[in-house]
Structures are given as structure tokens and as C-alpha cells.
Amino acid sequence: MRSYAKSIALYERTRKHLAGGVSSNVRYASVPVPLFFARGEGARLHDVDGNVHIDYVLGNGPAILGHAPKPVIEAVARSLADGQVYAAQNPREAELGERLCRLLPGAEVVRFATSGTEAVLMAMRLARAFTGRDKILKFEGHYHGWSDQAYISAGPSLNEAGPADEPVPVAGSPGIPASVLDDVVVAGWNDLAALEAAFDRHAGEIAGVIMEPVMVNGGAALPEPGYLAGVRDFCRAKGALFICDEVITGFRVGLTGAQGRFGVTADLAIYAKAVAAGFPLAMVAGRRDVMDTLADKGVMHGGTYNGNVQSMAAALAALDELERDDGAVYRDLERRGARLMQGIAALGEKHRLAMRVQGLPAIFQVFFTDGPAPKNYRDAVSCDRDKVAAFHAALQEEGIRINRVGKWFLSTAHDDAIVDETLAATDRAMAALR
Template structure:
């Protein structure tokens, strides 16, 4: 239990850190890099929203990371969610080193595929078969192809604000300003990026999440054309929005009624909100599921799982493959990662839940103490807060009604106090098993001090 004196000492330490904080090396590296690499990095989310420049990270251990200037941070981004067992985990890395000495990639089957599939089934008991890939985008792209092959239909239904990767069929209505997105009960399909063929956009129907009535209306109009309904079972790319009671079950029933495959995109929630993902947490089984991030603890791997009748279409009409799919190194890392999460009857999830709740309740207490309009929402391993006067958020359009500028300004003040997370208010914070109660205490102290500083300045 932290005493008042302990908290005072931490505040004093943070004040000294704020005074000395410097990131000139990151600034100079950004200037040099963007002359060679568009935006300064190979993924836009690593640089977007970071003003005036992103921090370049040189290493990490456990819950800590260090930038190129030598500043230390408690990491609450965790690579957007993959690093569930902490940075540079010795058990995982030792498993990788064992296989690296035998070679990197062979273009042939590997026994580790079988071992990881068996381990996967200990976690995901709701699915019959699994096959591995490289990224979340690979997984969702191929899952949609399986659904189209299985049903003989071409149209996909997704939800406004849900993110399923950067391939064309996924990059629709991820960010959709309501002024151009149209009716909330039947939103327009809008491209997330330039370069998507209009024919693809027209083959993706969009609905409002957490609204069974709207979905039912859309299916009455277009249900016979739709091959798959794909969703994040917890919307975790537009803050964290949990499903309303009975919603997932209702979608399952509607999918069955219209002969539509239901796909849960568990790229974020899988191996994080429970050992069996959101489908176990909420007791609703999809036809197909996609997994990535926390599966590999930072090593590149993803998976598709599902009912046998659909999975066995692979190789029987449905093509599938990739040079780097299921590389021995990623398989070894993933197997070790899951062994850690499985230990002591999946005790990691009890601890992860406790850490997440402490963080969430602490943010709520800060909001009460400072009379701040903050909404915080969380499940085990995923949490987000926003500055808004809304008391509940159920869908994408509600999630974007926030004070984006205040969120970013507070995040910049948190960096100076040694707390690292993304400046975009839509991003979640995914704690790991490496985070301690003391880490959460430091986060909460830094947050309260940062909000106070912002309010004094504004």
C-alpha cells in the first residue's frame, strides 16, 4: 500500500524528470529518416498524431522502454497490443535462440506448426481447426475469402469504426466522419485510404455496431447477398467499446437466419481478454476467427481458426499461402508465449485483470477528484479513457465525440513524466503481465499531475 509520503516522492521525481526531459536525437533522426522513408517509419500509426515528431525507441525490457535520447518510460502501448508478456522476455527469447541456430526459414512444413496448433486448442476450445499466417491483415483477408467460397456470395458486412487490417476489403469505413457517412442505421461505405477500387467499396456493406435493430433492417434488404459479417467482438480500435448485453448473441442468430458466416476479429482481444478470447468471455461462438498480436508477444504471426467444414475448404478450392507464414522462429516464440500464459491454470489472466481494473478504477477516481469529464472503459488487458461528457459509449460515432486536443496535450505531458502511450485518443492501452502495481501507481500519479498542469495552462 502506497503512503502519502511515497506518492509525494514520486511527484518530486517526476518534476525533476520534466525539467530535464530532452528528445533532440529523436527529432534529428526523424528529420533524416523521412527523407528516405515516407512519414519517417514503415507504418503510419508509428508517426501519425505524434507532434512535432515521434519518439524513436531503441530497446525495452519488461514494462520499460528507452528512446534514443536515453529517456526511460513505462510502456502502455506495448506495440499496440502484441507484447503481452513484456519486452525481451527471457523465456520466449531463449526458445527463439534454440531454433535460430538451426536456420531461419526452409519453405517446408515444421513440427512446431503441429505443436503450436495443439497448444492453440488448449486456449481456443470453441474452434475445430487452425492455420497460421503472418499478420492480422493476412488473417482477415483470407478469412473473408473462405467465407465467400463457403457461401457462394460476394458481399461483406462490417461495422463503422472497426479495423480489420489494410487490405482493400477491410479498409472501408474505419474512420467515417458522420457528416459524410450518412444515416446511423445504414451508414455509407467510405474508403479508409485512396486507391481502393469502387467495386470493392460497393461490395462492403456497413452497419452501426451494438445496434441489432439497424443490422436487422440492413439484412432484410441485402442479407441474401452477404457472405460474412466481420466484427471486433470488443471494439478496440476506437477507444474500447464493449458489446451490449445480448448483442453478440443476437448477431449470431441473425447470421444463421441469413446463411451468413460470422467472423470474430480477435487480433486484439485474442489471448488478452481471456485465454479463449472475447468469444469465451461472452459465450458466443463465431464460424471463423482471426488472431494475431498477443499470439506471438511481438514476433510476427497470426492465425485463422474455425469450424472444420469451413477450414477444410483451404486446399479444396480455396488457395492459401505465404513465404513467411508459420516461420520456425515465430512458431517457437508463440509456443513459448502461450506456455507462459497457460501456466498455473492460466493465472496470467487473473493478474492481468487485476492490473487493468486497478488502472480503470484509478482513472475514475482521478476524474472524480478533479471534477473532470472522463469516460473510461475496459476489459481484462484492454483499457481506454477519453475526455468527454458522455456517460456511456456504445458505437463508433459516440466514441469520436471527445476532446482530442486535450487528450494529445495530456499525453505529451505524460511522456515527460515517463509514461508512454499513443497520442491518438482512439487508441487503447493494453497492459501486460510485466506491469506491476507500482507501474500503475506511477501512471495514475502522472495522469493526475498532467491533467492539473493542462488545466492551469488552459
């Protein structure tokens, strides 16, 4: 058995001075306690007890180039002496903005922010200001950050969530005012008829439709063929903005995100995480006429750390790596991720485990179920969650760190040897699980 004595002691210590002992509630999803890591390098993390983990959590997405990627940390180190924040613009913002607008689908202009949560808030405010309507439609099981307006029905219990064809908006946390729910409409994802019905119930009131274009948080489910284009066309017909939350998919499922991969362009898109390879950066990208309301109509967006020197330097260096040879790193990422997904599925068969592996090579999820792979949130939560937690624990014992709900993020540092090592460890973990 691996020992976590030092993590346990540090957790006891932090509980005295950090509320709840952590800096994000998401970190409770760890056994035996929220773990403490001393160092990350490439695909591996070293915890304070000296255990080495091949890391498939990657900060929940940002570390697309692995931990401490040299070109990025060197660029950031070079930028440190320039200062950090000026309460003014810096030239790196101009360069990054130009490059992003050249690259990203539908990005006529961008606006930088610091976290995904804030960028989502900006996009929702823009949609409201631009259309003059108040309601935002979101989908059950889609996570768009922890703000009052977005943390609704991100992971509701099915007891509270109402009927599948007309879900009830469920506040995800105590402290979210009930009044917020009046301006949020929730629909089931991957179902155009459900979207149309929700619009009928709120005719003329919906400012924008926000979604994860691949439902990563709710189950790594892919959009059904034609679904994204159907939503875009429907929004256009109804005068609502189509907002793609690419916080996870951006710079992960390809250089041009899910929109590029599936050939659909949103009115607004939100990026964060992988764009700066581990440094804090988020942004909204999209239509000039919508985004220009920030300047022309006084739509407020602020933030002390927006466009800070180090995040700009990190993103520019990360883009150098990701764009090289027309995105060659993504071809390797796809090949290795596909091999890993297939290898895990084959091991599941070998060990006679009723399981499914679904998603895309750079972000996928393992489900324990006799049924088909989940297409939406309700399918996903009906799978065996105790079994996946046991799988997570068994893998950790073998030196493989995945997300507690069975999610795997891949980085360019996970080379073929690491994939082989992972599959051998997974074989042992599944044997232990059985």
C-alpha cells in the same frame, strides 16, 4: 521538458530514405515526431534520447508479456540455428496447432499467416467461397487492417459517413478502388436492429459478418449483453458466417479471448498480436468444414513467412507462460488493470475532468466527455479529441506512454509498483492538463 533531439534528428534522417520517414502510417500518432526507441524491457521503453517511458502501447497490443520477455526470447534464440523458412512445414507448427485447437473456442482447425491484415483477408475469402456470396458486412469504426477490402469505414469522418441507421461505406485511403465498396456493407455496431435492416437491404448477398467482438479500435466499447449471441444466431439464420476479429482481444482479454469471455463462438476467428508476444504471427481458427475449403476447393492462401520457425517458437513459449496454472497471469492482469482504470477515473474526479474510462482491464480507453461512455463509433468520435491528445502529451512528459487516442494496453510486466508509479504520474499530468 523532456528532450527529443535525437528522435527529431533520426526522423529527419529517415525521411530521406524511408517513404514518409516511417514504416507504418500509424506511427505518425506520436509527438513531437514519430519517436525512436533504442530498447524495451518489461513495462519500460527507453528512447534514443535517454527518456524512459512506462509503456502502455506495447506495440499496439502484442507485448502481452512486456518487452523482451525472457522465456520467449530464449526460446526464439534456441530456434535460430534451426533456420527460419523452409517453404515447407516444420514440426513446431504441429505442436502449436494442437495446443491452439485444444484451447480456443470453436477452433477445430487453424491456418497460420503472418499479419492480422492477411489473416482477415483469408477469413473474408473463406466466407465468400463457402457461401458463394460476395458481400461482407462490417461495422463502422472497426479496424481489420489496411487492405482495400477491410479498410472501409474504419474511422470515417461523420460528414462522409451517411445516416447512423444506414451508413455509407467510406474508403479509408486514396487508392482503394470504388468498385471494392460494392462488396462491403457497413452497419452501426451494438445494434441488432441495424444489422437486420442491413441484411434486409442485401437479402441473400452477405457472405459473412466481421467484427471486433470488443470494439477496441473504435473506442474500447463492450458488446451490449446478448448482442454477440444475437449476431451469431442471426448470421446462422441467414446462412452468413460470423467472423470474430480477435487480433487485439485474443490472448489479451483472457486466455480464450473475447469469445471465451462472453461465451459466444464464431464460425471463424482471427488472432494475431499477443499470440506470439511480439513476434509476427497471425491465424484464422474455426470450423473445419469452412477451413477445409482451403484444401478441398482450392481456396488460395499463401505466404512465404507463414509458420516460420521463430514465430512458432515464440508462440509456443508465450503459451507456456499464458497457460500456466490455468491462466493465472490473467487473474493478476485483471486485478492490476481494474485498479489502474479505477485509479485513473478517481483522479479524473479529483481534478474535475469530465472523463470516462471504459473497456476491459487489459485494454481500455480514456474519453473526455460530459456524456455517457461511448457505445459505438459515432459516440466515441463525438468525444473531445483535442483534450485526449493533450492528455497523451502531458502523460508522455511524465514518463507514461499511451496511445494518442487515449488507449491503454497492459502487460503482465506492469506490476503493482508500476501501477502505483503510473497513477502518481497521471495525477501530475492531469494537474498540468487542468
